[in-house]
Amino acid sequence: MDPPLGLPPLYADPSEAPSAELIALGRRLFFDRRLSRAGTMSCGMCHIPEQGFTSNELRTPVGTGGASLRRNAPSLFNVAYRKSLFHDGREPFLETQPVNVFLEPREFALPSAGAVVERVRSLPEYAGAFERIFGGPATLDRIGAALAAYERTLLSAGSPFDRWYYGGEEDALDEAAKRGFALFTGRAGCARCHLVGPKWALFSDGGFHNTGAGYREAPPEKVRVQLAPGVFTEMERKVVESVGEPAEPDLGRHEVTRDPADLRRFATPSLRNVALTAPYMHDGSLSTLEEVVRFYDRGGGDDPAKDPLLRPLGLSEREIADLVAFLRSLTGDDVDALIGEARSSPPDG
Numbered sequence: 225m226d227p228p229l230g231l232p233p234l235y236a237d238p239s240e241a242p243s244a245e246l247i248a249l250g251r252r253l254f255f256d257r258r259l260s261r262a263g264t265m266s267c268g269m270c271h272i273p274e275q276g277f278t279s280n281e282l283r284t285p286v287g288t289g290g291a292s293l294r295r296n297a298p299s300l301f302n303v304a305y306r307k308s309l310f311h312d313g314r315e316p317f318l319e320t321q322p323v324n325v326f327l328e329p330r331e332f333a334l335p336s337a338g339a340v341v342e343r344v345r346s347l348p349e350y351a352g353a354f355e356r357i358f359g360g361p362a363t364l365d366r367i368g369a370a371l372a373a374y375e376r377t378l379l380s381a382g383s384p385f386d387r388w389y390y391g392g393e394e395d396a397l398d399e400a401a402k403r404g405f406a407l408f409t410g411r412a413g414c415a416r417c418h419l420v421g422p423k424w425a426l427f428s429d430g431g432f433h434n435t436g437a438g439y440r441e442a443p444p445e446k447v448r449v450q451l452a453p454g455v456f457t458e459m460e461r462k463v464v465e466s467v468g469e470p471a472e473p474d475l476g477r478h479e480v481t482r483d484p485a486d487l488r489r490f491a492t493p494s495l496r497n498v499a500l501t502a503p504y505m506h507d508g509s510l511s512t513l514e515e516v517v518r519f520y521d522r523g524g525g526d527d528p529a530k531d532p533l534l535r536p537l538g539l540s541e542r543e544i545a546d547l548v549a550f551l552r553s554l555t556g557d558d559v560d561a562l563i564g565e566a567r568s569s570p571p572d573g
């Protein structure tokens with residue numbers, strides 16, 4: 225199983241690749257809403273195949289009970305290559321990542337990890353499937369393995385950029401996108417974090433950086449509250465703030481490591497299929513690719529702790545358009561096939 229043009233091999237030995245049966249089981253689970261507590265939510269409802277395996281309409285997806293999630297849903301295209309998962313990198317494995325979803329009150333809202341196992345075992349559509357594949361019944365590990373096996377099939381490349389750069393097809397890319405690529409790897413400095421290699425490109429260094437995206441100064445801890453005409457008191461901001469508003473600012477990687485150097489650093493995303501995965505950044509605060517390029521042109525956000533690599537670029541209007549044209553050339557030629565495959569599973573098992 226060769227990866228598409230522009231991506232590195234995924235398995236050192238082809239025998240490591242998951243079986244078609246395991247992948248089909250994972251796909252079924254991925255789109256099965258009955259795994260969630262209320263039977264209303266599946267993985268595929270936030271990672272929507274037709275929307276770049278993310279949600280295009282919302283900066284941060286709405287979860288169970290109508291409460292917004294804290295962060296933008298990452299695309300699952302090429303998730304197999306990620307060194308760590310989530311915007312803060314707190315999860316190392318695709319196999320264990322679903323447990324976060326099962327237990328999160330705004331996602332599957334299950335009371336325990338075992339509850340998902342019990343549920344899968346009770347659904348007739350899965351009867352015998354785990355036994356055939358694993359030689360035993362559904363367990364948490366096996367459910368995780370199946371979901372991971374499906375997610376690892378979401379490889380997407382072979383884009384116009386790949387056909388030009390790695391495939392030697394001179395006409396695959398138009399002149400604007402070629403100029404954009406020269407800026408991306410040259411003066412604009414993008415490729416220092418969004419890496420492009422000699423044989424393939426993941427467009428990520430697998431690291432964490434503070435771009436200043438979504439930065440807002442922390443509100444004061446105490447606020448003045450009027451109790452009666454002419455009578456004021458100081459109160460904790462948290463107590464006063466209306467419920468529903470995110471009270472705590474997102475500290476990114478710092479929340480995982482507690483290292484001050486990691487303050488508001490977020491994982492460098494891959495830029496493959498980026499034209500399909502709006503809105504952008506960990507909080508979905510930028511809506512279009514042009515907005516993202518203008519953001520970098522200003523030198524990123526206002527965060528005093530932002531990465532020193534980000535400086536105002538002084539791009540012309542044409543250069544901005546060229547960079548956008550390059551980003552648009554990163555859409556894989558296999559996207560429709562992956563959507564079709566995703567929808568080949570009957571919804572809800």
Ligand code: HEC
Pocket residue numbers: 254265266267268269270271285286287288293294295296297298299300303306308309310311312318321322325326330331332371375
């Ligand atoms: C309610 C929306 C929602 C549902 C349902 C959901 N996700 Fe996500 N997913 C998210 C958000 C938001 C993030 C980013 C969270 C963060 O960084 O803290 C995420 C992150 C991920 C990541 C990490 C990707 C990366 O590049 O870092 C994976 C993998 C993933 N989800 C898979 C799944 C699977 C498998 C399921 C079902 C078991 C699922 N998701 C259900 C919203 C959702």
Ligand code: HEC
Pocket residue numbers: 311408412413414415416417418432433434435437490491492493494495498501503504505506507513516517520521531533534547551
């Ligand atoms: C210092 C490292 C660094 C440099 C340099 C850099 N980026 Fe990024 N880029 C990141 C990180 C980290 C994020 C994610 C930020 C977040 O989630 O808030 C990101 C996000 C993006 C996104 C949004 C992707 C998504 O799925 O949300 C785009 C598009 C992008 N960068 C393009 C560029 C371009 C174009 C340049 C050059 C002008 C550039 N980047 C320079 C680190 C960098």
